[in-house]
Amino acid sequence: MITVRYFAGAREAAGRATEQLDGPTSVGALRGALTAAHPALEAVLPKCALLVAGARTTADETPVPDGVTVDVLPPFAGG
Secondary structure, eight states: OEEEEEOHHHHHHHTSSEEEESOOOBHHHHHHHHHHHOTTHHHHGGGOEEEETTEEEOOTTOBOOTTOEEEEEOOOOOO
């Protein structure tokens, strides 16, 4: 089981701040599972940074080990 935490616009699109998922073993599989569960994420997710156990990743083949937390961070405005 993995924990997914959503921030800012991603939280709004997902309709929740956090959830637990069973099964996705790669970033690509996780992206697919998230957009299937929350269709509004389809527009937001490609712009988001994904942190798997605190490390930023962009590669779909990056493993998502059981027990980790994945943070979904959209771009933040301001400066």
